[in-house]
Structure formats: structure tokens, C-alpha cells
Amino acid sequence: MAIKNAYLKELLARVEKRNQGEPEFIQAVTEVLMTLEPVVEKRPDLVEAGVLERIVEPERQIIFRVPWVDDRGNVQVNRGFRVQFNSAIGPYKGGLRLHPSVNLSIIKFLGFEQIFKNSLTTLPMGGGKGGSDFDPKGKSDGEIMRFCQSFMTELSRHIGADCDVPAGDIGTGAREIGYMFGQYKRLRNEFTGVLTGKGLTYGGSLARTEATGFGLCYFTEEMLKANGTSFKGKTVVISGSGNVAIYAAQKATEFGAKVVTMSDSNGYIYDANGIDLACVKQIKEVERKRIKEYLVYHPEAKYAEGCKGVWTVKCDIALPCATQNEIDGESAKILVKNGCKVVSEGANMPSTPEAIEVYLENKLLYGPAKAANAGGVATSGLEMSQNSQRLSWTFEEVDEKLHGIMKSIFKACDDAAKTYGMEGNYMAGANIAGFLKVAEAMKAQGCV
Numbered sequence: 012m013a014i015k016n017a018y019l020k021e022l023l024a025r026v027e028k029r030n031q032g033e034p035e036f037i038q039a040v041t042e043v044l045m046t047l048e049p050v051v052e053k054r055p056d057l058v059e060a061g062v063l064e065r066i067v068e069p070e071r072q073i074i075f076r077v078p079w080v081d082d083r084g085n086v087q088v089n090r091g092f093r094v095q096f097n098s099a100i101g102p103y104k105g106g107l108r109l110h111p112s113v114n115l116s117i118i119k120f121l122g123f124e125q126i127f128k129n130s131l132t133t134l135p136m137g138g139g140k141g142g143s144d145f146d147p148k149g150k151s152d153g154e155i156m157r158f159c160q161s162f163m164t165e166l167s168r169h170i171g172a173d174c175d176v177p178a179g180d181i182g183t184g185a186r187e188i189g190y191m192f193g194q195y196k197r198l199r200n201e202f203t204g205v206l207t208g209k210g211l212t213y214g215g216s217l218a219r220t221e222a223t224g225f226g227l228c229y230f231t232e233e234m235l236k237a238n239g240t241s242f243k244g245k246t247v248v249i250s251g252s253g254n255v256a257i258y259a260a261q262k263a264t265e266f267g268a269k270v271v272t273m274s275d276s277n278g279y280i281y282d283a284n285g286i287d288l289a290c291v292k293q294i295k296e297v298e299r300k301r302i303k304e305y306l307v308y309h310p311e312a313k314y315a316e317g318c319k320g321v322w323t324v325k326c327d328i329a330l331p332c333a334t335q336n337e338i339d340g341e342s343a344k345i346l347v348k349n350g351c352k353v354v355s356e357g358a359n360m361p362s363t364p365e366a367i368e369v370y371l372e373n374k375l376l377y378g379p380a381k382a383a384n385a386g387g388v389a390t391s392g393l394e395m396s397q398n399s400q401r402l403s404w405t406f407e408e409v410d411e412k413l414h415g416i417m418k419s420i421f422k423a424c425d426d427a428a429k430t431y432g433m434e435g436n437y438m439a440g441a442n443i444a445g446f447l448k449v450a451e452a453m454k455a456q457g458c459v
């Protein structure tokens with residue numbers, strides 16, 4: 012797919028010129044603009060209001076120094092980021108990624124995607140994202156705490172329960188959120204819902220840990236149902252072995268599928284009998300070790316070095332749950348050749364544009380990240396609601412709300428794709444449905 016509309020082509024050229032050296036951000040913008048062609052033609056009022064020019068430019072981006080002292084007494088310096096992309100429909104909301112690969116391009120692509128994702132949830136949340144090039148791997152608890160405290164010392168000036176509410180992402184789980192929350196509270200002397208993904212003893216929501224993975228499967232099950240099938244009896248390949256991957260594997264198994272792989276950035280495991288999830292949780296959540304350790308408990312399983320190999324495993328459904336651009340065109344072709352009929356994205360932008368072309372050409376059911384993985388932020392929205400009301404809902408209440416939201420997200424994508432003449436293209440549906448709500452709000456609020 013290439014952009015044909017002259018206005019959008021020119022806009023993309025300006026985005027490329029202004030954001031040189033930011034390939035991930037340009038990739039994310041290109042994908043959205045490509046699918047907005049029919050909207051631009053049908054809604055000249057939004058073009059006139061300059062909504063598109065404004066939506067591709069972050070409202071604010073903050074880059075800061077994060078100094079901390081390691082266990083040997085040496086000073087370390089990392090770089091911190093917070094991109095507050097769009098607040099048209101609510102306070103900025105989006106996770107904090109801690110990974111050595113983090114840079115402005117990655118945070119901007121994630122923040123941009125977050126605008127449309129948050130809009131799809133139906134909850135009042137704007138888009139933002141942040142993080143640091145800090146690598147939590149191999150660090151002691153003390154080092155993690157000192158880093159998180161230093162990071163929050165600066166970030167605290169820019170966020171707040173009614174302004175910007177960060178959450179977890181790669182490398183930021185309950186432990187990191189806890190240290191950051193503690194530091195915010197100490198600096199501000201206030202106990203507010205300034206972060207989500209908090210521990211259950213201090214304002215966290217039940218089912219937040221499970222939400223992205225469960226939500227991915229709820230969305231995928233809806234997509235399968237609409238196309239006359241289901242998870243039952245299917246073989247599923249999952250990449251990653253973090254928060255999203257683990258709970259996607261759990262829900263897919265509950266839905267009657269067999270999950271045969273999981274991976275990390277070193278390699279992947281294949282268990283023909285179906286992954287033993289209790290064992291993965293022990294290795295990843297308790298021991299914080301590498302996925303290779305699975306063979307210690309299950310010597311009959313196989314381990315292969317490298318991440319890409321996971322897409323050569325035969326499956327009916329692929330759920331990428333690790334990182335951006337993990338499925339390229341070549342891997343997508345192998346998936347198709349091996350009979351894969353469904354790709355639904357737990358990770359953000361895990362498929363390259365070439366891979367998406369392969370899915371569309373071969374009529375795969377394709378669940379795009381913005382819609383399919385919105386369950387995490389939706390439940391973060393529910394955590395904000397509970398914090399504001401000083402209430403806690405039960406696991407079942409939150410899970411039921413999450414399920415309802417994922418069903419409505421699928422319906423919104425399906426309906427928008429049909430209305431704009433692209434039936435079955437849920438990527439276009441997600442972009443259009445997510446965009447329209449934000450665009451209407453931006454137009455209503457004037458040129459800000």
C-alpha cells in the first residue's frame with residue numbers, strides 16, 4: 012500500500028523532513044496516514060482544521076539526564092524521555108519503557124500509536140509514552156531502586172493524576188512502578204493515582220497484570236468468531252516471555268488452544284506438548300532468568316538461539332508479544348507458507364510494513380496492535396477510575412469490564428472498516444475509528 016492522496020503525501024514528506032533519523036516514528040505515522048485516505052476525502056472539515064498537521068507533532072517532549080550510583084559506587088548516567096503527544100480526549104497516558112534500545116524515535120512511535128489506542132478504549136485518555144535507555148537486566152534491586160528514584164525526581168515535575176499518568180512497558184513491571192510511586196509520593200507529599208500498574212496494597216487494580224495478554228485474546232477471539240472460527244484446537248506461536256506473552260499464553264490455553272513457543276531476546280523454546288506456563292512464570296516472574304532455563308524442567312522441549320526462528324514454527328495463530336519489527340516480510344512469508352491464518356499483535360508495531368503487506372495479500376486475519384493490545388491501557392484507565400473513587404473492584408468485575416471493552420474495540424474496527432469500504436481490514440478500521448474521536452475533539456477545542 013502506498014499513499015496516493017496528494018495532501019497526505021505532502022504531509023508525510025514534511026513529517027519525514029522534520030523527523031530525520033527517527034525511522035520507527037516515521038513508520039508509525041506512514042501506516043496511519045496510509046489508512047486515512049478515505050477519511051480525508053470524506054471529511055474536508057478535519058483537513059481545514061489542521062487536525063492532521065497537529066496530530067503528528069507531539070504537544071511536548073521532555074528529555075532529561077538520569078544520574079544514579081551503582082553498587083560499586085560509580086556514577087552512571089542514562090537518558091530519560093517523556094513524550095506528551097496528545098491530550099485532546101484526556102490526560103496523557105502511556106507506559107515507561109526501560110531498555111537499552113530506547114531513543115526518541117522509539118518513544119515517539121509508541122506515543123503516537125498510543126493516541127489512537129487510547130481513543131479506541133472508549134475511556135478518556137490522551138496519548139503519551141516515556142522511558143530510558145537504562146538496562147534493568149543484571150542490575151541489583153538497589154540499583155533498580157536508585158535508578159527509578161532518580162528518573163522520577165525529574166519526571167515528577169511533568170506528570171500528575173489529572174495531567175499525565177504513566178504505566179509499565181518493557182522492563183517496567185510492578186517493582187519499578189513501586190519505586191517510582193514511592194519517590195513521587197515523597198517529593199510531592201501526596202498520594203494520588205499518578206501511575207498505573209501499582210501493587211495491590213497501594214492502589215493497583217486487580218487484573219492489571221493480566222490485562223494486556225487477556226485483552227489480546229479477547230480481541231482475537233472476537234475477530235475469529237466474526238470469521239466463523241475460534242481458538243479451540245488451534246496451535247499458537249507466541250514470542251516474548253514477559254508480561255504480555257505470559258498472560259496471552261494463559262488465556263489462549265483457557266480458550267482451548269495449544270501454545271507451543273515462547274522466547275526472549277536470546278532465543279526461543281518449542282514444546283510440542285504445549286508450554287508449561289507455571290514453569291515459565293517461575294523462571295520469568297520469580298527467578299528473573301532466561302527462557303532457556305525451561306529445558307532444566309522440560310528436557311524434552313527444544314531451545315534455539317536467535318529470536319527470528321520462532322516464526323518458522325508451524326502454527327494456526329501467531330501472537331507476537333515481544334517488541335517492534337520482530338516479524339519482517341521474510342518471516343511473514345514463512346508463517347503463511349506453514350499455514351498460519353491469523354496474526355494478532357500483543358507487542359507494539361511488531362510487524363514491519365513488508366510483513367503487513369504479506370498478511371493483507373494472503374488475506375490473513377490481522378489484529379493490529381493499537382486495537383489488539385489495548386486491554387492493558389484500558390485496565391489502567393479502570394485503575395484510574397478506582398483511584399479517583401477510592402474504591403477497589405474485584406478481579407471478576409475488572410475482567411468483565413476489560414472483556415466488554417475488547418469486544419467493543421473489535422466492533423469499532425470492524426464497523427469503521429466497513430463504513431470506509433475496507434471490510435476485513437482491521438488495521439484500517441482501528442486507525443480510522445481511533446483517529447475520528449480524537450480529531451473531533453481537536454476540532455472542537457480549536458487551534459491548540
Ligand code: NDP
Nearest residue numbers: 180181182223251252253254255275276333334358359387
Ligand atoms: P516485558 O519486559 O515484560 O517482556 C518483554 C519480552 O520481550 C521479554 O521476553 C523480552 O526478552 C522480549 N524482548 C524485548 N525486547 C526485545 C528485543 N529487542 N528482541 C527480542 N525480544 C525482546 O514487556 P511487556 O511484556 O510488558 O511488553 C512486550 C510488548 O508489549 C512491548 O512491545 C510493549 O510495548 C507491548 N505492550 C505492553 C503492555 C503492557 O501492559 N505491559 C501494553 C501494551 C503493549 P528479554 O528479557 O530478553 O529482553
